[in-house]
Amino acid sequence: MAPDTSILFVGDVVGRTGRQALEKLLPALREEHAPSFVVVNGENAAGGIGITPKEADAFFASGVDAITLGNHTYRHRDIWPYLQEHRDIVRPYNYLPTQPGRGTCIVERDGVTLGVVNLSGNLFMQAGSPALVAVDDALREVSEADHVLVDMHAEATSEKVALGWYLDGKVTAVVGTHTHVPTADARVLPGGTAYITDVGMTGARGGVIGVRREQSIAVMRTHMPMRYEPSDEDPWLNGVLIRASAPRRADEITQILRPGGSFAP
Numbered sequence: 001m002a003p004d005t006s007i008l009f010v011g012d013v014v015g016r017t018g019r020q021a022l023e024k025l026l027p028a029l030r031e032e033h034a035p036s037f038v039v040v041n042g043e044n045a046a047g048g049i050g051i052t053p054k055e056a057d058a059f060f061a062s063g064v065d066a067i068t069l070g071n072h073t074y075r076h077r078d079i080w081p082y083l084q085e086h087r088d089i090v091r092p093y094n095y096l097p098t099q100p101g102r103g104t105c106i107v108e109r110d111g112v113t114l115g116v117v118n119l120s121g122n123l124f125m126q127a128g129s130p131a132l133v134a135v136d137d138a139l140r141e142v143s144e145a146d147h148v149l150v151d152m153h154a155e156a157t158s159e160k161v162a163l164g165w166y167l168d169g170k171v172t173a174v175v176g177t178h179t180h181v182p183t184a185d186a187r188v189l190p191g192g193t194a195y196i197t198d199v200g201m202t203g204a205r206g207g208v209i210g211v212r213r214e215q216s217i218a219v220m221r222t223h224m225p226m227r228y229e230p231s232d233e234d235p236w237l238n239g240v241l242i243r244a245s246a247p248r249r250a251d252e253i254t255q256i257l258r259p260g261g262s263f264a265p
Contacts, residue, residue, distance in 0.1 A: 005112055005147055008035035008256075009175050010239040011182070012070075014203030014210035015048040015230030019055065021202050021260030025237045026062060029256065033241055037107065037114045038063060041151060041177045042089075043070040044203070048210060048230035050075025053082045056089055065107045066090065068118040070153035070178055071125055073101070092120035092153060094127045094134035104141040114149060115142025117171075119163070121154025121178070131159065132166055139170065146247045147172040154178055157197050164195040172250050173242045175199050180209035182238050186253045194242045194250035200257070206233025235260035 008029060013022055022040070029035070045055040050072040056079070059067055067089040074080065083091060083101030093103020106115045117138045120127040131152065142148050148171040152160050160176040167174050169191025176183070182200030189195050201210055208216035211228040219226050239256040 004243070004245045005036045005114075006033060006244070007114065007147070007149055007173065007242045008033065008038045008239060009149065009151075009173070009199060009242070010038070010040045010202055010237065011199030012041045012044050012177050012180055012201040012203070012210075014044040014180070014201050015046075017230060017232045017235045017260075018201065018203035018210070019045060019058070021235040021237045022059075023062060024260055025258055029237075029239075029258075030063070035241065036109055036112060037065045039066045039068065039114075039116060039149060039151075040064050041070065041153070041199075042067045043072045043153070044201070044210065046076060048228065050079070052076045052078055056082060056086070060088070065109065065114070066105055066116045068116065068151040068153070068177070069101075070118075071120060074099070090116060090118040092118050092127060093138040094119055094129045094131050096128040099128075104138050106142055106145050112147070113145045114147045115145030117142060117148060117150045119150065119152050119154075121152065121156055121159045123154070123156035123159055125155055132163055135163070135167065147244060148248060149242070150174045152176050157183075160197045164189060164193065164197075168193045168195075170248070172244050172248050173253065175240060182255060182257060186240060186255050188250050188253060192246075192249035194240075194253035196240055196253060196255070199240055200238030202237045202239070203235065204231035204233050205236045207231025
């Protein structure tokens with residue numbers, strides 16, 4: 001039987017401010033909680049949209065075990081071959097098979113294995129197949145793992161909640177990402193799966209879901225396009241810590257909402 005295991009999952013890292021918050025706070029979180037695994041959603045890491053090999057390498061160098069992505073996966077072309085070459089960064093499994101990358105990985109620490117599955121919602125987003133159908137094949141790819149964490153990157157809360165109930169008792173945790181605002185429904189479902197509709201973001205809370213608030217307000221008021229830039233006001237780290245004492249059965253899920261302080265420009 002696998003020993004007690006804990007998984008720290010950090011919500012969407014947005015831009016430089018999010019990266020700095022993660023870099024600053026992760027060592028203290030490691031010391032405080034001693035997580036067995038650290039998984040980070042990095043799909044907004046590069047300038048607030050997408051990720052490049054530079055950011056991915058920095059995450060791995062800091063001790064992150066796996067990176068999940070989402071709808072901005074392919075924003076930067078230089079990440080396309082990186083997704084093929086590196087096993088521990090995953091894009092949504094229910095994208096088309098012809099699209100670069102893979103949707104699952106298995107990472108190992110101290111003899112314990114964690115399967116990571118990334119999925120995309122279908123409502124208001126583009127995905128090659130329905131998440132609640134594709135997940136069955138995804139789980140077969142990580143069937144040998146002691147624990148499984150599923151990152152459901154979706155706009156619609158209904159899809160996230162439905163996936164949580166569908167996977168209850170089959171995986172250790174289902175965590176929602178994408179909307180950048182932490183929800184108040186973290187709980188362990190009856191079958192033993194830890195669940196939260198959205199973990200939130202690691203970035204500037206002083207903006208509008210991570211971008212400069214004046215830009216977002218202007219677009220909403222004028223209906224004219226504008227180039228968004230990441231905000232740097234009031235950085236926070238949003239994450240969850242999942243603890244499990246038996247394979248694929250969570251004992252608890254705890255939200256971690258930490259202010260990141262200020263950073264030099």
